Amino acid sequence: MPPVTMLEAIRQAIFEEMERDPSVVTIGEDIGVYGGAFKVTAGLLERFGWERVIDTPISETAIIGAAVGMSYQGLRPIAELQFIDFIACCFNQITNFVAKSHYRWGAPVPMVMRGPSGGGVHGGPFHSANPEMYFVHTPGLKVIYPSTAYDAKGLLKSAIRDNNPVLFLEHKFLYRRIKEELPEDDYTVPIGKAIVRREGRDLTIVTYAAMMHTSLEAAEELAKEGIEAEVVDLRTLLPLDKETILQSVKKTNKLLIVHEDTRTGGIAGEIAAVACEGAFEDLDGPILRVTAKDSPVPFSPPLEERFLPNKSDVLAAARELARY
Amino acid sequence: MSESLTRDQYLELYYYMKLNRMLDEQLVRLFRQNVVVGGLYSNLGQEATSVGTAYALEKRDWIAPMIRNVGGLLVKGYRPRDILTQYMARYDSPTMGKDGTSHFGDLKDRHVVSPISMLGDLVPVMTGVAIGGRYLGQNIVAMTWVGDGATSTGAFHEGLNFAATQHAPLVLVVENNQWAYSTPVAKQVPIHDLADRAKAYGIASSVVDGNDVVAVYQTAKEAVARCRDGKGPVLIEAKTMRMKGHAQHDPAEYVPKEMFKYWEARDPIARYEKYLTENDIWDAKTKASLDARIDKELKEELEAAEKSPLPPPELAEQGVYCDGCHTIEPEWKRSKKEVMPPQSSVKPEWEVADFGGFDLASTISKKAAAKGDNGGVPAIQSKSVRAETVASQELKTNGRKLSVQKSNGRAEKSKVLERVPFGRGPKGKAGRK
Numbered sequence: 001m002p003p004v005t006m007l008e009a010i011r012q013a014i015f016e017e018m019e020r021d022p023s024v025v026t027i028g029e030d031i032g033v034y035g036g037a038f039k040v041t042a043g044l045l046e047r048f049g050w051e052r053v054i055d056t057p058i059s060e061t062a063i064i065g066a067a068v069g070m071s072y073q074g075l076r077p078i079a080e081l082q083f084i085d086f087i088a089c090c091f092n093q094i095t096n097f098v099a100k101s102h103y104r105w106g107a108p109v110p111m112v113m114r115g116p117s118g119g120g121v122h123g124g125p126f127h128s129a130n131p132e133m134y135f136v137h138t139p140g141l142k143v144i145y146p147s148t149a150y151d152a153k154g155l156l157k158s159a160i161r162d163n164n165p166v167l168f169l170e171h172k173f174l175y176r177r178i179k180e181e182l183p184e185d186d187y188t189v190p191i192g193k194a195i196v197r198r199e200g201r202d203l204t205i206v207t208y209a210a211m212m213h214t215s216l217e218a219a220e221e222l223a224k225e226g227i228e229a230e231v232v233d234l235r236t237l238l239p240l241d242k243e244t245i246l247q248s249v250k251k252t253n254k255l256l257i258v259h260e261d262t263r264t265g266g267i268a269g270e271i272a273a274v275a276c277e278g279a280f281e282d283l284d285g286p287i288l289r290v291t292a293k294d295s296p297v298p299f300s301p302p303l304e305e306r307f308l309p310n311k312s313d314v315l316a317a318a319r320e321l322a323r324y
Numbered sequence: 325m326s327e328s329l330t331r332d333q334y335l336e337l338y339y340y341m342k343l344n345r346m347l348d349e350q351l352v353r354l355f356r357q358n359v360v361v362g363g364l365y366s367n368l369g370q371e372a373t374s375v376g377t378a379y380a381l382e383k384r385d386w387i388a389p390m391i392r393n394v395g396g397l398l399v400k401g402y403r404p405r406d407i408l409t410q411y412m413a414r415y416d417s418p419t420m421g422k423d424g425t426s427h428f429g430d431l432k433d434r435h436v437v438s439p440i441s442m443l444g445d446l447v448p449v450m451t452g453v454a455i456g457g458r459y460l461g462q463n464i465v466a467m468t469w470v471g472d473g474a475t476s477t478g479a480f481h482e483g484l485n486f487a488a489t490q491h492a493p494l495v496l497v498v499e500n501n502q503w504a505y506s507t508p509v510a511k512q513v514p515i516h517d518l519a520d521r522a523k524a525y526g527i528a529s530s531v532v533d534g535n536d537v538v539a540v541y542q543t544a545k546e547a548v549a550r551c552r553d554g555k556g557p558v559l560i561e562a563k564t565m566r567m568k569g570h571a572q573h574d575p576a577e578y579v580p581k582e583m584f585k586y587w588e589a590r591d592p593i594a595r596y597e598k599y600l601t602e603n604d605i606w607d608a609k610t611k612a613s614l615d616a617r618i619d620k621e622l623k624e625e626l627e628a629a630e631k632s633p634l635p636p637p638e639l640a641e642q643g644v645y646c647d648g649c650h651t652i653e654p655e656w657k658r659s660k661k662e663v664m665p666p667q668s669s670v671k672p673e674w675e676v677a678d679f680g681g682f683d684l685a686s687t688i689s690k691k692a693a694a695k696g697d698n699g700g701v702p703a704i705q706s707k708s709v710r711a712e713t714v715a716s717q718e719l720k721t722n723g724r725k726l727s728v729q730k731s732n733g734r735a736e737k738s739k740v741l742e743r744v745p746f747g748r749g750p751k752g753k754a755g756r757k
Contacts, residue, residue, distance in 0.1 A: 069452020074654030
């Protein structure tokens with residue numbers, strides 16, 4: 001099998017799940033005839049027909065609302081948000097209706113909400129969001145943000161089969177930039193499990209999504225200087241795999257957290273707290289963060305480059321941490 | 325007298341309405357005894373709307389009630405103890421104390437979706453239930469209620485528009501009870517009939533006297549039949565009146581006394597009792613035995629509710645996620661093969677002959693001209709609308725006029741606006757001028 005992009009891996013997951021289970025349906029804007037703004041859903045309509053590939057008006061609240069209703073019928077809808085920034089338009093449906101449903105009255109909502117996220121493609125303030133923390137702070141949801149094609153496919157399959165509402169974030173910078181050979185058989189990747197991408201002894205870098213690749217590149221460069229960084233890819237942000245984080249921190253005794261989300265209230269703060277609560281005695285230095293700046297995502301290339309964290313930011317922070 | 329209802333059904337309508345009201349009164353007593361936790365939202369005066377609409381449904385159909393639709397819950401098979409324990413925050417309530425009021429439901433047997441406090445959100449959700457049911461071949465109808473206030477929300481409009489584009493089997497009952505908390509309907513919406521909202525979405529609608537249970541039932545029955553025939557959603561406006569404040573704490577002093585008087589004279593239960601007597605459907609003895617049954621049942625229900633303990637504190641963090649506690653399997657009423665490839669495969673192309681272009685637009689305007697102001701939208705005729713009730717809509721709205729601000733006549737010179745830098749850039753460089 002030739003290597004496929006992350007975008008193609010996501011498309012395969014949806015396609016294969018729809019082939020496997022007639023209760024899987026898709027709903028969203030321009031996902032049918034057009035095949036989606038990024039062509040993630042290309043070919044679905046031809047294969048599965050109008051009833052299972054539902055094009056909607058520009059109504060995010062209706063998309064999520066209707067998906068909830070269909071899930072109450074025992075279906076497993078996959079709702080696409082054309083750009084994840086527009087998730088703000090249906091925030092109420094997600095946080096109040098979807099997330100609280102099982103807790104309040106025992107009605108499971110087996111649905112997936114997915115959409116292109118993240119910056120680095122000059123999308124500007126409304127097409128570049130990393131909205132994970134609004135939803136990581138919402139009990140009842142699961143939040144996934146994969147960094148590889150293999151994980152994207154396996155995690156999306158798990159999300160579709162899960163009985164809970166899952167927010168599946170797809171980093172659009174990675175859509176066509178990474179390629180990977182995928183196994184031919186039906187596989188899944190478990191939700192809630194982080195993975196160690198690179199072993200190291202000197203410090204732990206906890207990261208996810210596009211920053212995982214930045215962190216790996218930085219780790220290779222650090223290795224040349226004799227600093228061996230361990231890179232932990234979270235993959236799932238909610239529930240957070242505290243065990244893997246703590247295990248790594250106890251091994252390296254230093255923790256650097258790298259994310260593309262803005263700094264204040266980013267998941268780095270939560271991970272730092274997890275480390276303090278669970279591995280305080282093991283820490284040999286301060287917990288450092290490399291994140292985006294606390295501003296909206298700017299449009300013009302030099303501004304966005306400044307806004308986003310990059311390899312040299314990771315290198316600088318890692319070197320500082322290595323001094324302890 | 326309608327031919328479509330049997331005597332037993334007439335009596336059953338009375339039973340549900342009266343039970344609804346007596347339960348309401350019981351809850352007020354419990355509220356005064358401090359047994360109700362939190363707010364209490366009265367259904368008083370709106371029993372005919374909830375009961376009459378829900379009664380038009382079949383067992384397989386779905387409802388999503390709002391807070392004043394306890395009558396609909398009773399019709400769907402819930403018992404007073406469910407509502408009592410919800411208000412009393414007890415462990416045996418349908419939500420085990422995790423939520424209160426009418427915020428509960430049952431996907432499997434009764435097909436009831438729990439509301440949330442955010443108004444209008446049920447419209448898209450029930451659209452999803454409706455199209456999901458259609459996909460599964462269930463031939464169901466989904467019904468939900470919104471108040472006059474909820475018609476101002478975005479979710480109402482997004483949901484209704486989507487339901488219309490999908491021709492979803494959705495009956496949306498707009499329960500116009502004249503007040504959204506303290507805001508009168510005239511301040512909520514600038515139109516006379518909320519049913520007119522349907523025109524913009526190209527769906528059928530009707531106005532009904534919400535305090536006339538037989539009229540409500542017949543209108544709803546027609547709407548349900550229309551939906552089941554695949555003719556798309558129907559909006560019913562039921563004109564009624566919230567006879568108490570928003571909740572028990574609210575004395576509703578903002579409601580004109582004459583308005584209460586007007587509606588008191590049109591009390592849905594008193595009217596229906598008169599109707600049953602005048603049409604020889606019952607006699608004093610039947611009424612007495614029904615009332616006695618309701619009293620007895622309520623007493624038993626209250627005893628059961630009072631026996632229920634408060635929930636154990638450790639329940640607080642349980643049940644956030646489904647960890648395999650539910651098996652999710654849709655109820656297929658059609659062959660799955662139809663929706664699986666190769667049968668499901670289609671050639672994706674536009675189905676509109678003129679690609680949504682000018683021909684379609686001119687057809688619409690021609691139709692509208694031919695049919696009057698209804699924009700070619702089919703309306704279901706509700707014969708039962710009482711002119712007197714509709715006229716009551718013309719409540720005095722202190723005749724405010726919109727004042728249009730005029731300019732002072734002088735043409736203002738266009739000023740060159742100074743640019744305010746919102747970021748000063750790198751050190752040493754002031755914001756660009």
